[in-house]
Amino acid sequence: MGYGLELTDPARDGLRELDLWLQEETLDELDALAATPPPRRRRVGGFIHDFVRSHEGSIYYVFVTAYRDDSNQVLRIDSIGRFVRREG
Amino acid sequence: MVALPLLDVVLSSDSDRHKSEEVAAELILAALNDIRHIERLDENLAPADPTDFDRQTVAIMRGMYDDWARQTEGLLDRIAPLERTGRLIAGSDELRHAHGRTRAMLSISMERLERGHRDAVAGRAIPIEEVRRGLRSGTH
Numbered sequence: 311m312g313y314g315l316e317l318t319d320p321a322r323d324g325l326r327e328l329d330l331w332l333q334e335e336t337l338d339e340l341d342a343l344a345a346t347p348p349p350r351r352r353r354v355g356g357f358i359h360d361f362v363r364s365h366e367g368s369i370y371y372v373f374v375t376a377y378r379d380d381s382n383q384v385l386r387i388d389s390i391g392r393f394v395r396r397e398g
Numbered sequence: 399m400v401a402l403p404l405l406d407v408v409l410s411s412d413s414d415r416h417k418s419e420e421v422a423a424e425l426i427l428a429a430l431n432d433i434r435h436i437e438r439l440d441e442n443l444a445p446a447d448p449t450d451f452d453r454q455t456v457a458i459m460r461g462m463y464d465d466w467a468r469q470t471e472g473l474l475d476r477i478a479p480l481e482r483t484g485r486l487i488a489g490s491d492e493l494r495h496a497h498g499r500t501r502a503m504l505s506i507s508m509e510r511l512e513r514g515h516r517d518a519v520a521g522r523a524i525p526i527e528e529v530r531r532g533l534r535s536g537t538h
Contacts, residue, residue: 321514373505
């Protein structure tokens with residue numbers, strides 16, 4: 311059973327700081343994350359998820375923190391960060 | 399990563415290329431073990447109640463990640479010239495990925511992290527469909 315997916319204002323701020331293509335990729339990744347099962351890796355700052363994309367000679371690392379509202383079956387994204395490295 | 403100066407010594411002598419590769423690989427292994435320990439500690443310290451946000455513990459953990467990332471940057475800087483000469487250093491790709499993930503995590507400020515958590519627990523958030531619509535219309 312999948313969860314609904316929502317973004318907080320700080321998460322939307324983080325999303326806006328990404329390149330446009332990576333914003334779309336990130337939303338797709340979050341959709342898949344909420345689908346099933348919701349994330350279970352948890353640290354002191356909350357649930358976490360990360361993924362990597364390669365694009366035009368660079369590697370993009372995206373890191374997401376989230377809160378799992380199990381009673382309402384909603385995954386709320388707290389924040390989004392990123393780091394870019396040139397390949398080679 | 400207290401042994402980093404050892405790599406400098408081995409690299410400066412350049413008498414034995416295999417020795418420099420072996421020392422670099424050993425330091426990479428140590429760095430990967432360090433980040434695994436930090437991540438396990440982070441997971442073990444996660445609060446039992448997911449609505450909690452312990453600012454002090456989060457700040458201490460972020461400090462540990464930041465120390466690790468800075469030391470790892472020193473190691474990656476030293477490995478890069480070796481790799482440019484075509485030498486293969488075991489574990490270097492895995493270390494670069496671990497470093498990238500850590501830097502992505504640290505790119506989120508403490509204030510943003512805390513505010514996001516507070517908003518999420520309080521249910522102050524908008525559905526992804528609305529975010530997508532805003533993204534496509536350029537208004538999000």
